[in-house]
Amino acid sequence: MATANKIGKSLQRLYVGNLPWTVGHQELRAYFKEFGRVSYANVVFDKKTGCSRGYGFVAFSDIKPIERIESEQKHVLEGNYLNVQKA
Template sequence: MSAARNTYKLFVGNLPWTIGQRELQSYFSNFGHVSNASVVFDKQLGLSKGYGFVTFSNRDGFNSASNKNTHSIEGRVLSVQPANS
């Protein structure tokens, strides 16, 4: 079994620009243990690009977050789908 098969990683799009790594991890930890959360930033501007990735340490958290119909942070509906590792 390869390590990639055990990654429970979600792509999270349409993030408010005010959301950072800590807020992203905090929100998704409601579904299970988050082993990593990252927001992608524009290196030159230092601003959020509006998307990020959340990795769960187990399948339960990943499935729980994946199966929720609507995710929203600060009133903005997020685009959540399994990431292509």
């Protein structure tokens, strides 16, 4: 039982690849918000150019949104099929 409580309090993270260069933190959060409460959404940007590196991370405080996300076969954001994996 102690492990279930520990998992519930830790963040459940996802790696999201193949992001369109036009997607920022807010767009990433908005897409995944439909699956559950997003703790944070972060797109990785190149420090020199300021351009998106095409991937990011999304975290949830609960495992249920992750399960719903994994059960969907395809995730499309602004025309790109996203590569979504547990981080």
